[in-house]
Amino acid sequence: MAQDDANKLTREDFDAGPCSFDEIEPSLFLGNLTAATDVDWLKEVEMTHILTIDSCPLPRKIQECLPNLIIKYIQVTDMPREDLLTHFEDSYEFIDRALESNGRVLIHCYFGVSRSATMVIAYIMKKRKLSFADAFQVVKSKRRFVAPNPGFMAQLRLYEDMDYGVDSTNVQFKMYRLQIAADKVRKARILPQSCVDLVKPDPALTTVRPEPTVYRCKKCRRIVASASNILPHAPHEKQIWRHISVKNPKAAENCDKPVPRREEPARVELCDKIYFVEPLAWMPDITHTVEGKLNCPKCNTKLGSYSWISGSQCPCGSKIAPAFYLVPSKLDWSNIVQNVQVTV
Secondary structure, X not given: XXXXXXXXXXXXXXXXXXXXXXXXXXXXXXXXXXXXXXXHHHXXXXXXXXXXXXXXXXXXXXXXXXXXXXXXXXXXXOOOOOOOHHHHHHHHHHHXXXXXXXXXXXXXXXXXXXXXXXXXHHHHHHHHOOOHHHHHHHHHHHOOOOOOOHHHHHHXXXXXXXXXXXXXXXXXXXXXXXXXXXXHHHHHOOOOHHHHHHOEOOHHHOOOOOOOXXXXXXXXXXXXXXXXXXXXXXXXXXXXXXXXXXXXXXXXXXXXXXXXXXXXXXXOOOOOOOEEEXXXXXXXXXXOOOEEEEEOOOOOOEEEEEEOOOOEEOOOOOEEOOEEEEOHHHEEEEOOOOOOOOOO
């Protein structure tokens, strides 16, 4: 890669092989970088839209040769811990608008195998209300070598669990976003501005529709968490964010085979030896240090600890990372919340 005069990354490697593309649905194409830069082919098929999911945007010459072409770019590398899930919705809208306006759209990455295939599978899932396994089959039947990496497959399964949208109350989605933020903290040593929404409001300051169940500092009675802030875990759980489908534990190895519809999961006894919680606004150091103690903001009693990178291990054997935890013996829980809570 190199940098052009506008300080934007430009690509020097264009060896993505011969022009490769497949029409997954009428006017919806999945292909490689070579196809996306083949001006003659783009003109021949009257391409109107291109969605690029790659480490670099398309060369400027493509837009210069095809001034009416509408291009959307998502900067993502083909690594399992990269975030594609939070781009599913706006990509769906881009593809759907293109097709609804009788346009023709190409979705591509470098080889047209993992990143772009993931985005097309997500589109098919939502458009047809299909499971990940069924949508994978649809795309694979048109382009036989599609192969999202394991991280992207897990994101597609989570997308299915959330009914083809983003459910901000979903525990696995919360942990998914926390792990993405932790990767960024690992590199920058601070929480990036793009992730600050992960720090939830101080529950003690909530005066509009406060939650009925809260956790208080045992010493001073100050509210430090609400029930919705708890990230429940099961004994010996390796990580809250992982996705082995309930309907078939071997789905990761057999994602190209049809899978029957999901059955209700068996009830799992949750651990209460440690309370893992979301990052909260009363935790003052969490945005600029990678680990530390969590003290009550009113009486300064130590309530727990946090670690963005190493995580923490519960006495039950579960290892969670990143981890923000409160010790149950330091807390009392209450199911009644006053309309106004004094916290000074």
